[in-house]
Amino acid sequence: MEKVNFGAFNSLYDFFEAFPNEEACIAFLESKRWENGVVSPYDPTSKVYHRGDGNYRCKNTGKNFNVRIGTIFEGTKLPLRKWFMAIYLICNHKKSISATQLAKDISVTLKTSWFLLHKIRRTFHRIHMEKLDGEVELDETFVGGKNKNRHANKKVKNSQGRSFKDKVPVLGMLQRGGNVICKVVTDTSVKSLTAPILKAVKRTATLFTDEWCGYDLVRKLYTTKMVDHGKGLYVVGDAYTNSIEGFWGNFCKRVVNAIYNWVSRKYMQRYFDEFCFRYNTRSVSNKVRFDMVISNTNIRVTQNQIVGK
Structure with a gap:
């Protein structure tokens, strides 16, 4: 897969410059998830075909997929651009952000904002998992x-x-x-x-x-x-x-x-x-902090799992 350089965004303005549309978000997520080429979530050993419409086909299973499958973004109708903005805001607000405020910032309902934040939080425990020492x-x-x-x-x-x-x-x-x-x-x-x-x-x-x-x-x-x-x-x-x-x-x-x-x-x-x-992550840049979360989104989280059903 061709490497994509999105620069170092250190402000919300830079963030929108880096991700002006949905295609840019998809390209970024693919570059983080499939650094060495597209891998089928249904059969990692299978050859993969690009369909030309943003989706891929797994040769061995015959199933179609996209970069959202097997991630926290799977199963939602929310554009990746809004997801990315939410991740940027929760990562870079010094004192976090409430579901009410996030709902206003990215123009979604309070219920959507609440689930979105909890899905993002599920990625945090996957970062810095090494044991403490010293x-x-x-x-x-x-x-x-x-x-x-x-x-x-x-x-x-x-x-x-x-x-x-x-x-x-x-x-x-x-x-x-x-x-x-x-x-x-x-x-x-x-x-x-x-x-x-x-x-x-x-x-x-x-x-x-x-x-x-x-x-x-x-x-x-x-x-x-x-x-x-x-x-x-x-x-x-x-x-x-x-x-x-x-x-x-x-x-x-x-x-x-x-x-x-x-x-x-x-x-x-x-x-x-x-x-x-x-x-x-107090000592790293906004871009590095954002990258850390995106690189750990490859877990599927359903709404039922969020509420414990």
Whole structure:
């Protein structure tokens, strides 16, 4: 396949210059998905014929296909140009974008915008999947409304501190100078915290934690340094968790409060995948960030899968 050069767009104006029509979007997606030539989604070993109408035919199966098949774009009537604009906006808004705002920006219904954003978020966890190593800070945050702001008949008793009666706990693992990984967990017990840490962090890493007992097992499995927040100790030499705590405040809670206002427990992991993606790509250009998402769209996501049916 002929290589297509779309330049480096660093603004919305540059973006529209790069993708003036649907044909340009199709060419770009094909260049990312089929760098070494068109491959049939029905039989990768088959010879492929170009039909001349934008579609292809798989010789072995006799089926027609296009570049949308087998991607998050499959099954939707929305033009690729609107999809691309949505990806650009969600990737490059510093504090994300709400479904309501996106619906206005690309002229679609709120329902379409909501599904579109959730499909795009499904690509984020596929980016930066390598395990963390080196110096890794661990911490948990709790997402939910403050008890003091609730009406008297809606207040939840004994919900202070690390209680998850009315909040959703999220485990954060941040490599200093590197990436962050977040996992929504059922609670902050040893059982719930240990498994995702073992899956996401190499055993050669040095862990930095607070005094919480949920990390007791990983302290035996890893080299660990601890700060005791309960005793007012927040920095002891190179032992601190300030980086992950800064991530909670700057990349997560401010966005939830300012943009989304409220996030359902059912979809919370996808939102935190987005927060991690934004943090992990903080040092790259708009074009590189956009390319990362497009290169990871080769998963088919149905609306039923989005809502969990």
